[in-house]
Amino acid sequence: MAKLFRTAIMGPPGSGKGTISKRIAQNVGLQYLSSGHFLREGIAANTDAGVLVKGYVERSMLVPDHLMSRLMLPRLEQLTGHSWLLDGFPRTIAQAKALNDICQMDLVISLNIPFETLRERVSDRWIHPASGRVYNMGFNPPQVQGRDDVTGEPLIQHADDRPEALQARLRHYKDVAKPVMNLYKKSVLLSNAEAASKPLGSLSQGILYQFSGTDTDRIWPYISSLLSTKISTQPLDTCQPSAQA
Numbered sequence: 001m002a003k004l005f006r007t008a009i010m011g012p013p014g015s016g017k018g019t020i021s022k023r024i025a026q027n028v029g030l031q032y033l034s035s036g037h038f039l040r041e042g043i044a045a046n047t048d049a050g051v052l053v054k055g056y057v058e059r060s061m062l063v064p065d066h067l068m069s070r071l072m073l074p075r076l077e078q079l080t081g082h083s084w085l086l087d088g089f090p091r092t093i094a095q096a097k098a099l100n101d102i103c104q105m106d107l108v109i110s111l112n113i114p115f116e117t118l119r120e121r122v123s124d125r126w127i128h129p130a131s132g133r134v135y136n137m138g139f140n141p142p143q144v145q146g147r148d149d150v151t152g153e154p155l156i157q158h159a160d161d162r163p164e165a166l167q168a169r170l171r172h173y174k175d176v177a178k179p180v181m182n183l184y185k186k187s188v189l190l191s192n193a194e195a196a197s198k199p200l201g202s203l204s205q206g207i208l209y210q211f212s213g214t215d216t217d218r219i220w221p222y223i224s225s226l227l228s229t230k231i232s233t234q235p236l237d238t239c240q241p242s243a244q245a
């Protein structure tokens with residue numbers, strides 16, 4: 001049985017989750033699942049789920065938990081036997097609990113980046129909508145200005161990367177991320193049944209690692225080294241619900 005590794009990356013918009021996830025996926029060879037990408041993909045393809053979430057994403061609001069869980073959990077259930085990395089999910093405590101019900105997480109990375117850095121990065125972010133490839137005119141510019149490196153198709157900016165939308169997204173992020181981080185922070189692991197009857201603080205799991213700074217290239221070596229340590233000490237396992245009953 002292979003060593004499986006289930007991880008998630010958290011951080012405000014523009015904190016480098018996508019950029020770092022790409023490096024993790026390349027280095028560790030796990031499946032990368034970006035909830036934001038799935039949402040935008042569904043909206044662009046006008047799927048049933050896309051129609052339901054469109055209004056929220058366009059207004060930079062959080063999509064309701066039940067819709068996010070419906071979008072993400074079946075994909076994870078199909079990945080039994082694979083290691084994966086989640087970006088953008090779980091965003092809320094309800095999403096984290098829903099994830100706990102199907103799987104025990106091994107590691108959660110949280111990025112703590114100053115606001116001014118986020119603002120600069122996001123205003124300079126360009127994406128290739130079909131693939132989700134992300135560019136930054138200073139940090140990782142495309143080979144041809146305004147064009148995707150692989151397909152040559154035009155790059156666009158997200159409407160929700162406008163400065164006024166960023167403020168709103170940051171407010172949402174701070175409000176909802178704190179309880180999720182508390183859940184993953186400390187070192188007690190309870191069954192879902194026990195946890196359901198306890199206050200939030202006692203749900204904690206001791207798998208959160210926080211990285212601060214203004215440069216992805218400076219943060220990355222620390223994350224890379226953490227991953228090497230964690231993966232080499234990971235017990236043989238499959239994806240199990242976190243219930244310990």
Ligand SMILES: Nc1nc2c(ncn2[C@@H]2O[C@H](COP(=O)(O)OP(=O)(O)O)[C@@H](O)[C@H]2O)c(=O)[nH]1
Binds near residue numbers: 016018126135214216
């Ligand atoms: N200048 C600069 N830009 C960065 C750095 N790290 C990431 N970026 C860019 O900042 C933007 C936001 O990064 P992204 O990975 O999309 O963040 P996410 O919203 O957390 O997924 C993108 O345009 C990245 O190319 C960095 O260290 N310096």
Ligand SMILES: Nc1ccn([C@@H]2O[C@H](COP(=O)(O)OP(=O)(O)O)[C@@H](O)[C@H]2O)c(=O)n1
Binds near residue numbers: 060063064
């Ligand atoms: N768990 C999630 C993830 C994304 N979203 C929505 O998708 C948008 C883009 O999410 P994202 O993860 O690609 O981007 P950032 O907000 O991290 O830059 C958010 O502004 C939300 O509207 C959500 O509602 N719930």
